[in-house]
Amino acid sequence: MSADGGTVAAASSLRADLQLVAAMIPNGSRVLDVGCGEGELLAHLARSKGVDARGMELSQSGVNACVRHGLSVIQGDADHDLQDYPSASFDYVVLSQTLQATYRPRLVLENLVRIGRRAIVSFPNFGHWRMRLGLMLDGRMPRTPFLAYSWYDTPNIHFCTVMDFVALCDDLDVTVERSLTLDRHGRPFRLNPRAGLANLLAEQALFLLRRDRTS
């Protein structure tokens, strides 16, 4: 994560889960990264895959860092600023570790699969055993190394489990093309996300989605 003046993270230092996201995106695609931070993924995609990379980011410092590095990024948030984009205007729309921080995750998810021919969504799994154990044994809201916020200062207001997310996709007629369950460091497990074990062991999950259009 480079701050001002530095260079955008090189591919090798790209966060592990973002490397998995990048691997799902073919060369030359048009990509919108919602919540793009300081543009690590976008810079990587633009440089190594010739992607037409656009971003949206809530924090002003993140936006400014991106534009300083020549990336096309606007300030905005997933809850309010996705509705302006026309349907199928991007090949891929990425929402990485942000869904749980949105006010209306269901609407956000619908917008992602509307704007993108495909959507790539990753999120922390609240069904992980540490969460369950923390609440059961301590009787306190769970805190883990991966989600270290206290209940009163967390930006994460809409937690879900892997199974919850799959159920929402079913509800919205969103097709899961691929799914990966990951540990805290972004290393994948080989587990079916519909299986209870994945919901217990995965600290985060990564989905490749699409919604087939009738018209």
Next chain:
Amino acid sequence: MSLTSPTIDFSSPQERHDRLTVAEPLALDCGVSLPSYIVAYRTYGALNAARSNAVLVCHALSGDQYAGPETHPVTGKTGWWTTVIGPGKVLDTERYFIVCANVLGGCMGSTGPMEVNPATGKPWGLTFPVITIADMVRAQVKLIDHLGIDTLFCVIGGSMGAMQVLEWTASYPNRVFSAVPIAGAARHSAQNIAFHEVGRQAIMADPDWNNGDYYASGRGPERGLSVARMAAHITYLSEQALHRKFGRNLQDRRKVTYGFDADFQVESYLRHQGNIFVERFDANSYLYITRACDYFDLAAEHGGSLASALRDTKARFCLISFTSDWLYPTPESKAIVHALNAVTANVSFVEIATDKGHDAFLLDEPEFFATLRGFLDGCARHRGLAVP
């Protein structure tokens, strides 16, 4: 796109501005046609062989073509945007060919109310037709044609300059590679029109204005124009900036005088701003240019939809606003961003945190410069220009 018979008039000894005389009519939005007209302009740097490095800088209401690092022939001061234009600066005169034209209706050599109407041999005054932002851009297009430039690498400007940038991208979508509207809006708000009206009424209330016919009298409406400038200048700053600069400090005195002298530093400052403005600006030009801003409504020109106005643009956009700008606040820029998203244009948008108000784009704002530099370098790479 070619001119019938363009001539550059550098010859006249009393004429100190570089001027292009366009000897063909200009059909204005108001329905009147100017039979011929003059565009006064300045250039900095050199056009490359591929003619791909030209940047058009659009000036604001009270600006002119002297934007770069040189001495202004009237004020004796340096150009108005030397924070940005110059060797090694964001608009690097060693990389880019920078063009800045005095707007139509202006008073620094371009055709406007203080220039002589060729048909009568007298200054136009109020017989000058009312012009629009689109008219200003139409005149600039002829200059760009004349300079042999097909596609501008960048069109950039703040405030009224931003309006011209937007007009360029809407009306000449294939001729703009990148566009930077700074501290601007796609339409003038009621508040902005209101402030302009105060300025115009101050000018018109001055007996020396004489219905715009004052050029022969040797005495113009300097008091009115000065008041207009003072009122406008407040809108270019912010409450915090005024407080930081002046507070309630007294001017060269230890106590208030119980009179109407400029007791406070802020009064003295505003009076000074008004006084220096009248030395370089024509009151009638001020009326015409403020009117052009008021009439600007890019969506209305295109059936009420801003997205429709920008539908054909190929430009890479970077919109910039400033947190303390209450004249052209951030939501105005965001409305443009939303319209550009709706047509899937390539757009960046940055809001710069500053307490310097609307005028921040003219001042030393490192974050603003870094944003501009990053955006322009990215565009230069896409344009095939060398990036240091």
